Every structure is written in C-alpha cells, then in structure tokens.
Amino acid sequence: MFNKLGLPGFRVAQLMHWMYEKNAASIDEITEFSKPLRDKLKGFSYIGGLKILKKTASPDATIKLLFGLEDSLSVEGVLIPDEYRLTLCVSSQVGCAMGCRFCLTATMGLVRNLRADEIAGQVMAVRRELQATDAIDNGAINGREITNIVFMGMGEPLKNFDGVVRGIHILTDYMGISKRRITLSTAGVVPQLQKLYKEIPEVNLAVSLNATTDATRSALMPVNNKYDIGALLRACGRLPISPRRRITFGYVLLKGINDTPADARRLVAMLKGLSAKVNLIPFNHYETAKYEPPDDKTVLEFQQILVDRHVTAFVRKSMGREICAACGQLRTCHPHAIYQG
Ligand code: SF4
Incomplete structure (x- = not known):
C-alpha cells in the first residue's frame, strides 16, 4: 500500500508503531502523519480491529472472552490470572480441521485461518479492556498487563503457520511481548516443528500427546495416522532446545482410556532423553462428551509414577470450570494444557 503511494518505508514502521504500540483506533489518531497524508490514507483504508463481544467471569478469576471478527465470525480466548502472570490464551484459526475426538472445537471443522493482525488483535482488544476502568469486572485482573500468550485457543497453530509466525512478530516487535513468554501448542504437525524453530527459536513449545500407544492416540487424534508417536518424538528430539528449556507435553487424562x-x-x-515436562490435565467433562475424567486417586498415582522416575509432571487445575472455560470445555478452546509450569 505504501509502495503504491510512493511513500518511504519508514512510514510503515510509523504506522505499525501507532497501530500496535500506541493502540490508535483510527487513522486520524496518527498525528505523526500530516493531515494530507492521513486524508490520503483514509481514502482507501481504515484501522480495523477485533471487538470483545462478550466477557464471562468465573469466581476463580478466569475470564472467557468472545472476540468478534470483521466478517461476523468469532473466536474465543481465555484470560487466566495467577499471582505472577496474566496469561491470555488466543486462537489461531476459526474452527479446526484436526478432528481430535475429545475437543469441542473439532466439531466445527475449519472455517478459516486467522490473519496475523487478527491474532495480534486479540491481545490488543484485551489490552484496551484492561486499561479501561472497570472494563473487566474482576479485581484480580483490572489494571494488570498481559505477561504471557499461549496459542491454545481455537485451531492448530502450525496449520496456520505464516499467519501465526507473522502474528508472533507483531506481538514481539511492536507490542513488547517477549518471545520467551509465548507458548505455541500443537497436536503434532511434525514437518512444521523444525520450520518453527528456524523462524522463532525462542518460542516455547507444548505438544499435545495424550496417549502412549499409536492405537490409542490414533483413536483420539487423527493426526497420529499421519505422524505417529515415534515420528513426533523423534522430531521433538531434533529440535534445538537450549539446555535450560523444556518441551511441555500435554496429557489429557481420560478415564479408562489412557x-x-x-x-x-x-x-x-x-x-x-528428551528435555521435557508433563502437564497432566484431567478431562473436563461437558454435556455431550463421551469421555470422563479419572478420579483424583488415579490422577495422583499416574503423576507419582512419573515423578518417581524423575519426569517433571504437574497436575493442572481446571480454572474456569464454572464458565466452561477450562481445558476442553469451550466450544472454541483447545483442550491442550493451558497452564504452564
Ligand atoms: S485439540 Fe486442538 S488440534 Fe485438536 S481439534 Fe481441538 S483445537 Fe484442533
């Protein structure tokens, strides 16, 4: 657009700065541009953005968000506060084509990929809400800054590779979010793992594993028919993970299944041999689900077997259960491990 207008490239940096750092809602707010330039831009463009259509707060301080896109579609996110962090779970696609059997998003199929600006736009929309007095009716969240981003909302991020990578660059280059505070969760799209680490080696990786045999994993996650457990783990082993960092393996515990x-x-x-930690997530039952969570004793025994053998393993509590914002309970939210250790 700027090239066509014959404008110098530095104007692009200025525009990005005003849109993503200064949160300008319209071209008129970009006072660094002259009025004639603003008028010229307004002739064929505008600053769009996502709208928060709905906020649902849970007593445990988790907030489920419904983001409206410009084509009237919507995606969901979850804002998860704890003592030290304020984590925003964002979506990468409208729907998802991966078909995981325990996931509500899968029932929608894939509608479309989100663009990079729509990915960053989720963060911008929440930032605006947090800055507005009482915009989010929750004492644990108002006035705080988002510290962590997790790609665990709707969609498989590695199936929207370019959009997600560009979105991460907007978040890190223009919105001041550190790459090390971004986690991307995948169901295991093996060929894209190396590519991701070439593009953004600093990003944290979470892999949704959920089974220990190919038969069980294929029954739960069709992606396993293409990239089985062996291929997935070999690919993880080849990633250039720095010594102090680990891949998080998400393991949704399903009663009698895994x-x-x-x-x-x-x-x-x-x-x-892998630099790994495990998040154990007892399945969050929803009305039409055909799976059940195991009882607490089974969960703790499972964890103990891992810990006794020197595998770091956390049981992740399900915040947001009351508003269906816990893992696997959102129509649009990924049941991967939302909570990072
Ligand atoms: S679990 Fe994740 S990858 Fe699988 S269908 Fe749901 S959103 Fe897609």
Missing part, C-alpha cells in the same frame, strides 16, 4: 499405571510407565520411557 490413565493406567502402564500408560504412565510407557510415558516415562517415551520421554527418555
């Missing part, structure tokens, strides 16, 4: 002591022991063996 929660046995034998599964736990296999998981230990599978992760041997």
Whole structure:
C-alpha cells in the first residue's frame, strides 16, 4: 500500500508503531502523519480491529472472552490470572480441521485461518479492556498487563503457520511481548516443528500427546495416522532446545482410556532423553462428551509414577470450570494444557 503511494518505508514502521504500540483506533489518531497524508490514507483504508463481544467471569478469576471478527465470525480466548502472570490464551484459526475426538472445537471443522493482525488483535482488544476502568469486572485482573500468550485457543497453530509466525512478530516487535513468554501448542504437525524453530527459536513449545500407544492416540487424534508417536518424538528430539528449556507435553487424562499405571510407565520411557515436562490435565467433562475424567486417586498415582522416575509432571487445575472455560470445555478452546509450569 505504501509502495503504491510512493511513500518511504519508514512510514510503515510509523504506522505499525501507532497501530500496535500506541493502540490508535483510527487513522486520524496518527498525528505523526500530516493531515494530507492521513486524508490520503483514509481514502482507501481504515484501522480495523477485533471487538470483545462478550466477557464471562468465573469466581476463580478466569475470564472467557468472545472476540468478534470483521466478517461476523468469532473466536474465543481465555484470560487466566495467577499471582505472577496474566496469561491470555488466543486462537489461531476459526474452527479446526484436526478432528481430535475429545475437543469441542473439532466439531466445527475449519472455517478459516486467522490473519496475523487478527491474532495480534486479540491481545490488543484485551489490552484496551484492561486499561479501561472497570472494563473487566474482576479485581484480580483490572489494571494488570498481559505477561504471557499461549496459542491454545481455537485451531492448530502450525496449520496456520505464516499467519501465526507473522502474528508472533507483531506481538514481539511492536507490542513488547517477549518471545520467551509465548507458548505455541500443537497436536503434532511434525514437518512444521523444525520450520518453527528456524523462524522463532525462542518460542516455547507444548505438544499435545495424550496417549502412549499409536492405537490409542490414533483413536483420539487423527493426526497420529499421519505422524505417529515415534515420528513426533523423534522430531521433538531434533529440535534445538537450549539446555535450560523444556518441551511441555500435554496429557489429557481420560478415564479408562489412557490413565493406567502402564500408560504412565510407557510415558516415562517415551520421554527418555528428551528435555521435557508433563502437564497432566484431567478431562473436563461437558454435556455431550463421551469421555470422563479419572478420579483424583488415579490422577495422583499416574503423576507419582512419573515423578518417581524423575519426569517433571504437574497436575493442572481446571480454572474456569464454572464458565466452561477450562481445558476442553469451550466450544472454541483447545483442550491442550493451558497452564504452564
Ligand atoms: S485439540 Fe486442538 S488440534 Fe485438536 S481439534 Fe481441538 S483445537 Fe484442533
């Protein structure tokens, strides 16, 4: 656009600065541009943005957000506060084509990829809300800054590779968010893993594993028919993870499916040699779900088998259960491990 107008490239940097750092809502707010230039731009462009259509607060301080896109579609996100962090779970696609059996998003199929500006726009919309007095009716969140971003909302981020990578660059280059505070969660799109680390080696990786045999994983996650557990773990082992960092393996515990002591022991063996930690997420039951969570004793025994064999394993509590914002309970939210250790 700027090239066509014959304007110098530095104007692009100025525009990005005003849009993403100064949160300008219209071209008229870009006072660094002369009025004739603003008028020229307004002749064929405008600054768009996502709208927060709905906010649903939970008693545990988690907030589910519905973002409206300009084509009337919508995606959901979740704002998750804890003592030290304010994490925003964002979406990368409208719907998802991956078809994981335990996921509500899968029932929608893929509608479309989000553009980079729509990915960054989720963060911008929440920032605006946080800055506005009482915009989010929650004492644990108002006035705080978003510290962490997790790509665990709707969609498979590695299936929208270019949009997600460009979105991350907007977040880091213009919005002041550190790459190390961004986590991308994947169901295991193996060929894109190396590519991701070439583009953005600093980003944290979470892999949704959820089973210890190919038969079980394929039954739960069709992606396993294409990239099986062996291929996925070999690809993870080849990633240039720096010594102090680890891949998070998400493991949704499903009663009677993947929660046995034998599964736990296999998981230990599978992760041997990998720089890994495990997030155990007892399945969050929803009305039409055909799975159940295991009881607490089974969950703790599973965890203990891992810990006894020196695998770091956390059981992730399900904040937001009351508003259906916990893992696997949102129509549009990924059941991967939202909570990072
Ligand atoms: S779990 Fe993630 S990858 Fe699988 S269908 Fe749901 S959104 Fe897609």
